[in-house]
Amino acid sequence: MKHIAIGILGAGALGLMASAASATTLDDVKAKGFLQCGTNTGLAGFAAPDDKGEWKGIDVDFCRAVAAAVFGDGTKVKFTPLSAKERFTALQSGEVDILSRNTTWTINRDTALGLNFVGVTYYDGQGFMINAKKLPGVNSALQLSGAAVCVQSGTTTELNLADYFKANKMEYNPVVFEKLEEVNAAYDAGRCDVYTTDQSGLYGIRLTLSSPADHVVLPEIISKEPLGPAVRQGDDQWYHIVKWTYFALLQAEELGITQANVEEMKTSDNPEIKRVLGQEAETKIGTDLGVSNDWVVNIVKAVGNYGEMFERNVGTGSPLKIARGINALWTKGGLQYAPPIR
Amino acid sequence: MQEHDTAWVRTEMALAQQAPAGVRGPIAWVRKNLVGSVGDVILTVLGIALVVMILPPIINWAFIDAVWTGPDRSVCATIAQGGTQPDGWSGACWAFVNAKFGQFMFGRYPIEERWRPILVAILFVALLVPLLIPRVPRKGLNAILLFLVLPIVAFVLLVGGMFGLPHVETQLWGGLLVTLSLAFVGIAVSLPFGIVLALGRRSKMPIVKMLCVIFIEFVRGIPLITVLFFASVMLPLFLPPGVSFDKFLRALIGFSLFAAAYMAEVVRGGLQAIPKGQYEGADSLGLGYWQKMNLIVLPQALKLVIPGIVNTFIGMLKDTSLVIIISMFDLLGVVKQNFSDPNWATPQTTKSGLIFAAFVFWLLCYGMSRYSMYTERRLDTGHKR
Numbered sequence: 001m002k003h004i005a006i007g008i009l010g011a012g013a014l015g016l017m018a019s020a021a022s023a024t025t026l027d028d029v030k031a032k033g034f035l036q037c038g039t040n041t042g043l044a045g046f047a048a049p050d051d052k053g054e055w056k057g058i059d060v061d062f063c064r065a066v067a068a069a070v071f072g073d074g075t076k077v078k079f080t081p082l083s084a085k086e087r088f089t090a091l092q093s094g095e096v097d098i099l100s101r102n103t104t105w106t107i108n109r110d111t112a113l114g115l116n117f118v119g120v121t122y123y124d125g126q127g128f129m130i131n132a133k134k135l136p137g138v139n140s141a142l143q144l145s146g147a148a149v150c151v152q153s154g155t156t157t158e159l160n161l162a163d164y165f166k167a168n169k170m171e172y173n174p175v176v177f178e179k180l181e182e183v184n185a186a187y188d189a190g191r192c193d194v195y196t197t198d199q200s201g202l203y204g205i206r207l208t209l210s211s212p213a214d215h216v217v218l219p220e221i222i223s224k225e226p227l228g229p230a231v232r233q234g235d236d237q238w239y240h241i242v243k244w245t246y247f248a249l250l251q252a253e254e255l256g257i258t259q260a261n262v263e264e265m266k267t268s269d270n271p272e273i274k275r276v277l278g279q280e281a282e283t284k285i286g287t288d289l290g291v292s293n294d295w296v297v298n299i300v301k302a303v304g305n306y307g308e309m310f311e312r313n314v315g316t317g318s319p320l321k322i323a324r325g326i327n328a329l330w331t332k333g334g335l336q337y338a339p340p341i342r
Numbered sequence: 343m344q345e346h347d348t349a350w351v352r353t354e355m356a357l358a359q360q361a362p363a364g365v366r367g368p369i370a371w372v373r374k375n376l377v378g379s380v381g382d383v384i385l386t387v388l389g390i391a392l393v394v395m396i397l398p399p400i401i402n403w404a405f406i407d408a409v410w411t412g413p414d415r416s417v418c419a420t421i422a423q424g425g426t427q428p429d430g431w432s433g434a435c436w437a438f439v440n441a442k443f444g445q446f447m448f449g450r451y452p453i454e455e456r457w458r459p460i461l462v463a464i465l466f467v468a469l470l471v472p473l474l475i476p477r478v479p480r481k482g483l484n485a486i487l488l489f490l491v492l493p494i495v496a497f498v499l500l501v502g503g504m505f506g507l508p509h510v511e512t513q514l515w516g517g518l519l520v521t522l523s524l525a526f527v528g529i530a531v532s533l534p535f536g537i538v539l540a541l542g543r544r545s546k547m548p549i550v551k552m553l554c555v556i557f558i559e560f561v562r563g564i565p566l567i568t569v570l571f572f573a574s575v576m577l578p579l580f581l582p583p584g585v586s587f588d589k590f591l592r593a594l595i596g597f598s599l600f601a602a603a604y605m606a607e608v609v610r611g612g613l614q615a616i617p618k619g620q621y622e623g624a625d626s627l628g629l630g631y632w633q634k635m636n637l638i639v640l641p642q643a644l645k646l647v648i649p650g651i652v653n654t655f656i657g658m659l660k661d662t663s664l665v666i667i668i669s670m671f672d673l674l675g676v677v678k679q680n681f682s683d684p685n686w687a688t689p690q691t692t693k694s695g696l697i698f699a700a701f702v703f704w705l706l707c708y709g710m711s712r713y714s715m716y717t718e719r720r721l722d723t724g725h726k727r
Contacts (some may be wrong), residue, residue: 042682206686
């Protein structure tokens with residue numbers, strides 16, 4: 001039985017799933033009057049409180065986008081900060097309607113845990129940051145043979161690191177710590193030459209180093225960490241709403257619809273833009289989905305398009321300054337691609 | 343005329359004189375304590391060297407070079423780090439604490455509603471201080487107000503949803519508000535429960551005794567983290583869907599029961615220290631069980647275990663930080679959460695935030711410990727050594 005493999009936690013959750021999904025999630029959310037969104041307890045660029053205690057980040061903005069699609073109001077969302085251990089239970093037990101918490105999409109989570117991932121809002125992967133002063137001239141991870149590598153113990157990061165060096169027949173000295181803060185401190189103090197963790201994390205860590213200019217994030221990504229929001233299995237309508245909210249964000253960027261120009265765009269002559277923004281006569285795209293026809297207008301008004309969301313939270317508009325890279329649109333050589341909205 | 347065999351006799355008492363300069367005053371103190379022997383000299387020199395080495399950099403970092411206000415990370419970072427400070431600068435980033443102070447106190451409690459926890463805090467202090475000062479009269483009324491009326495008022499004010507106050511979910515609570523409400527409820531519930539459990543464990547009635555022993559041993563046998571984790575992660579899976587009760591309430595209950603079990607054992611220690619003669623004396627006066635306990639045994643037993651009780655209180659206050667594993671944010675949790683704000687990420691942020699949290703915890707714990715020592719001295723009747 002699969003249940004045995006999942007463990008008691010998952011099995012108990014699956015048992016409850018059937019009854020939890022009796023009313024549709026959309027009806028529940030509308031009856032409540034707000035969207036309950038599970039987020040990280042604090043991760044720079046994805047979900048972090050600002051000075052006023054407002055959540056900022058890609059993951060929380062995605063929830064605001066879904067709220068905008070459902071209610072026409074991006075503020076009708078409440079956030080539940082979840083630890084890594086709690087996150088799946090919270091979604092399964094119905095405590096949250098959507099889990100937008102930098103969660104890696106894997107087959108096990110998609111099938112056995114009873115979740116449905118809607119897409120990849122951020123393509124992440126394990127990367128390396130090096131101390132350029134100690135390793136001059138290194139511009140590729142393949143030149144790291146013999147380096148001392150700082151890594152957090154008991155993570156998949158540690159295993160990926162071992163795999164990568166073994167596969168490339170290189171030697172390395174692992175410098176292993178239990179806590180993230182310890183790894184940061186050790187790296188900053190120069191106890192190792194290389195720091196490895198998810199690439200998005202490396203940029204956040206660089207901000208806390210005493211001389212960030214000496215540290216370079218190498219281009220190689222040695223593991224796939226597609227991060228995306230997930231919903232409960234067994235409610236296709238809700239799954240579609242969340243999934244197409246994600247695609248709408250991408251489509252808006254592709255068509256050049258921004259938070260600033262969305263009102264003008266409504267009167268555009270471009271049939272594709274008119275269709276996406278629900279301005280075509282007798283359009284049923286929105287209502288078929290279960291939301292209003294101007295859902296894309298609401299989404300873009302609330303959080304902007306995907307590109308704006310990215311730049312504001314992790315890109316050039318934020319202290320993290322992460323390059324778009326593979327998170328660029330497919331038209332610009334990236335992986336972000338939305339099926340047509342028609 | 344009086345005749346003397348001796349040449350001179352002093353007829354009045356000599357005035358007491360000061361001890362010789364060599365054994366009094368600061369110089370003598372230094373001689374005796376700092377340079378009394380070769381070993382002392384070495385230790386003194388080492389000690390002074392240590393202070394000279396450590397203190398100026400700390401004062402420099404924490405006060406002189408510190409940044410007190412500022413809009414974002416740029417004020418706490420050097421130019422190389424993307425800020426405005428000169429290269430090589432290192433100082434505390436109190437600007438971070440300043441900008442996040444509201445959050446450190448109340449978590450994400452809505453800003454326009456923050457007068458409510460502030461009002462509760464004022465009421466709490468106004469009721470607690472007179473209770474702690476022995477001279478102030480009406481202790482009974484004061485205690486009833488603090489332990490029975492205040493929790494109800496605080497609940498209405500903090501949670502809201504009635505009397506025209508907007509509802510504020512406990513999800514939004516955080517910071518010192520969570521730390522203190524958990525600790526206060528834990529303390530207020532654990533002491534009476536603990537006394538009842540301790541008496542139950544020493545009871546002659548087998549069922550009462552067994553129940554108390556099972557409860558105490560079971561709760562003490564599992565870590566607090568397990569209790570909290572179970573309450574937050576496992577409980578929702580067993581409840582019917584749609585039925586969920588507040589996570590904060592779950593933590594509060596788990597926390598109080600846990601503290602009660604520990605308190606019970608502390609109180610039992612006190613009960614065991616009371617000589618059998620006291621019990622027999624009470625019996626021979628014809629006192630019933632509760633009279634005996636209330637008038638004779640407990641007043642003596644509790645006085646004996648004040649250090650143990652306060653020890654448990656202080657431990658509880660610090661244990662509140664464990665609620666972070668169920669994603670509730672006490673003072674330390676909120677401070678750490680705000681480290682993730684990229685607008686404040688600098689090499690100084692982490693140190694400054696943690697030092698602030700440590701300082702607040704130290705204030706609270708040290709205050710409790712000093713007050714308990716004062717109470718011990720005040721109640722010290724006949725056990726002086």
